[in-house]
Amino acid sequence: MSDERYFSVVEPRPDAAVALRPVTQGRVRGGFWGARQRVNREVTIPLGGERVGGSGAFDNLRLAGRGAGGGHEHRGKVFADSDVYKWLEALAWERGRAGGDDLARSYEEASELVAAAQCDDGYLHTHTQLTGRARYSDLASSHELYCAGHLMQAAVAGRRATGDDTLLRVAARFADHLVKDLPPDALDGHPEVELGLAELYRETGVRSYLDLAARMVATRGRSLIQLKGHHGPGYRQDAVPVREATTVEGHAVRAMYLAAGATDVAAETPDPELLAALERQWRDMVATKTYLTGGLGSNWYGEAFGGHLELAPDTAYCETCAAIGSVQWSWRMLLATGAAEYADLMERTLHNAVLPGVSLGGDRFFYVNALRVRAGADPDDLRSPARGRQDWYGTACCPPNVMRLLSSLDHYLATQDTDGVQLHLYAPGTIRAGSVLLEVETDYPWSGRIEIVVRETPDRAWTLSARIPAWADTAEVSLAGAALSSGVGAAGSSGAGAAGVGDRPVEPGYHRIRRTWRPGDRVVLDLGIRPRLTAAVPRLDVARGQVAVERGPLVYCLEQADHPGAVIDDLCVAGADLRDGAPITGLPAEVVPVLARGRVHVHGEDDGGFPYRSAAPREPEHAGPADLTFVPYYAWANRGPGAMTVWAPMHEE
Template sequence: MTQPSSTDSLPTHTLRGAGEGPVLPLAATTLRPLPFGAVTLTEGFLADLQSSNAATSIARGEAHLESEGAFANFVNTAAGDYDGEYHGPAFEDSEVYKWLEAVAWERGRGGEAPKLDDALTHYTGIVAAAQEDDGYLNTYIQIGDLRSHRYESLGFDHEIFNVGALIQSAVAQYRTTGRADLLQVAQAAADHLSETFGPDAWQTTCGHPVIEMALVELYRTTGITRYLDQALFFLDVRGKATVVDPDGNFDATYFCDRVPVRQTTSPEGHAVRAMYLAAGATDIAIETQDAALLDTMQTQWTNMVESKMYVNGSIGSEWHGEAFGEPYDLPSDTAYGETCAAIASIQWSWRLLLATGDARYADLMERQFYNAVLSGISRDGDSYFYVNALQVRSDAVPDDYRRPITGRLHWFGTSCCPTNLMRTIATIHEYVASTSATGVQVHQFASAHISGEVEGHPIEIAMRTNYPWSGEVTIEILRAPATPFDIDIRIPSWAHDAVLQSEGRAVTATPGEYARITRTWSAGDVVSLSLPFDPVAVPGRDIVDAERGSLAIQRGPLIFAAEHLDQPDGIVLDDVSVAGELTVEHRDDILGGIDTVVVPAVDASGAVLGSVTTIPYFLWANRVVGPMRVWLPKA
């Protein structure tokens, strides 16, 4: 077994990206991500979310992984205990890597340094000790002494996928701490893949993409073009039906292996796999300056949003294969909407946003984060949804642990969603702002301190807001050069009648675009944005059976849902109809005090039966789990 224990064996002076975040393009892009610590969430919703993630989710994640035997898999492998018991599914190694990635990002965010450093040191050590001399690392295969069976089941053994998660974790650790010991393990594993798979070797790939964007980020970190070439190989070998299910339960579509990526017009198959593949393909398009591939990815994104996405941003409508369905096949009560799929979609949109500067990608990131990602975690940060349906009927049966009627669980045998949430929340501030050659862009709204540079000149900005609960945003210049630069502020596509002012002067604010203010700024200058927060009825699409003749309620960025315990006697959510004005009512007795949206419930004759009370969808099931619905039939 290899046992790297320090950074000495890797020439760290050749590495790039210390202090940076998860995505760091080397090639030119329209927008540039800020360094990881350049945005600090100072107070409010997102700051509290990150604090809860650190104190509860990440901390308890370690205990869950310990009790599940995930760490023991590495310890047993390192000890040569090939007859020992393996714990968890074939991809359990990746959960350790994603949790370690979350720890690294939390460390970079300013978390408890000694405690987090100790965790990184300890678990990096047990991972490194388990690696074979030739770079191979997959405890599922190693513990059972199945080394002669390497890569026999690429559809489901996740050997290549696990290396991708390892690389992402190692890159995070290097960028936040400067330590390269885990990066050395990741490079050895990546080198082993390069020797095993390629144009002159085995011409196939993994059933679960992620290696593509991981290898690109390894290239960005090391400057070694072999990793970019390997990512390109894995991208272009896909779509030739080389990945198979020996049991015949899933076909090439499930593995995103039916059609070459460059010929795909809309994501298909397993939704998480498809999103990771799309993100990786976009990374490759950026680094190889492949305009045709980038256009293809934008076409795929557009078709997904228009025909394969729920109103809350969830994707994946089929339980079988956790997959995309046909266009407009979006049932509410049997929606899958896996939390990981929305997270992966955000990763894809961020790459498209950096490449193009198009506001629609930031719009979708907002919609998905507040309504399809945060629904996957409880308010206390200690339990999770795997599946995010848009309706739960009164006779729903908890026949599967993933069913929403079961309620959020503290952990899953397949624990991808908890660890994915941890690393996402630890990095959410990365999506707030970016820079370009001419200025700064504000993509997401949160109370934050933003620092950056434009043409070598330092800039500091303070943003203050109570978003997503209110639409008032103030941006104050704290430091600026004595030369003009742009501040671009995203006007959400839902924000009709937004009011934007710079030093008291009105600025055009077009929904779905960035409003640009160009001037010479001085410390103390203020930009104010007022977004409309009146509730609106989103009409259902006739082409979608579950939406036809119905409305969904949106207020600001939040989609609302009716939960059974807030309704008066006589109103049954399974057959309720609504008509009339939407009104906002603050309720101190619900979830510690929140604004609700109320709409009249009516019978077939139009007579009012009472009021249906709705709450933000992401908050449902935080009290008693029961009937719920997002789409409300119109009378």
């Protein structure tokens, strides 16, 4: 496979209402994310094929392909087909990145199984086909259209990344069937098909696919989906029309997939009113329903959002899939608006809410990503982080979702517009945007130094925009040794003239340099990466009086493995004197721990075992000194299960 093959996860049509467009090609070449992609390719994706096969999902396709009708056993969950499709999407993006005969054979064999299982009229859902249940008779829980959406996304990936049309033909036939035969006002209980239909439209140009997606988005919120169990219509995003909603609610993954699909519809139709509603919802989500890690979903019941600032760390659900859905939505909002805040959340979420979902070795996973696991936490539920990472799950939506995101991560690095190129995420690699070729050199996120080298450029002025993250309290930009700007202030981004020297301070957002570039020009961005303490707003009562440690884009945590002589729940931070530590045994050598002064509570006499006591003044409990070691949250539980916390009390000296 040629290294110059073009591919793009999201590719707006030429007339789409977007501010930014994906670059022709971005490639991660080493560094932090390169290491994760290598493990994903060599360990996680092959393991995914074995686990998906062992679940019976391939057997379901084989049986359907032989024409088996109703009355046959279907193995696994009703949405087992979607695990195959997400794994196929990961294979496609990975083949587009670096080729590979083994990947090609696996992709071709699985694609042929899918094609053979499709009905003559285009319908495809093995659970319905094998059990004989009437089509679309239980869309509240059947996941028929959910699976169709993942098929469409995998098909588009196959075409864009490899040129293989096998799945695209299958997906187009299914979409044609839906346009023709889907009952009016039919909605799947799990949004996803909206995303698939929109991107299938972008790839094929068939307008009826976009029209169907737009109809589904417009129909949501009218309580048309049959209620099941104890859940109300909000669980399936069917309580308030999308363009009238002011916040996100219900099942967090479903909410993210719907919002991402609705953003596609808003861009392609175009529909500025719908986009404005989505902007309101995104901002409310960030302000009131997002964990420090970027994780989403505070309720185990329903895997759902809670109310405003209902963000308890130890009962956080923060499903890995919800974080991936958040990245998908924020990326689309970034393309639509060009606003840096969307890239800021993407970066936070990728490092701290997606990446914890897979082990450093690539072979064990988290479904739930709590921000605190107490000493003695109940590990009964297989999803509980107290059990440590698991090798797979019966509901296996998260592992293949991580696979497809890591395989397509290159796509999210940068964008372009008529004025120039914008860098959003930092990793060593190359960025091709038409006649512009950039090379990025960096050890980010461990170091804040990012060098952007112009390798090819047109002979005209254009603007290079580099994102200054919201967390950065200091930043310096220089060009060929001449200072452009330094500091972080409110005056706005600099606009360097022909001499390459700007006159305004750097501020969070995009630092823009417009000039006629020459091959070999080098822009150096220095972000002040150092440990810092973070506090929550006072209304977030579960974190009141507590602090978290961050370093650059990474959220850190205290882990039992580094404090064997203490109970994590008794540790507190005793000052703001944070410093980088030496490598830790059991974690990769490049991981930078953060050291801090702390205290460990030594409890006095209790009140007969009852955990409550008089609030009357009393002698303070003894708090002995302790050396605290914070490790990146994404890296916890790689040395075995144990207690952990992101938030720790602040001990006043």
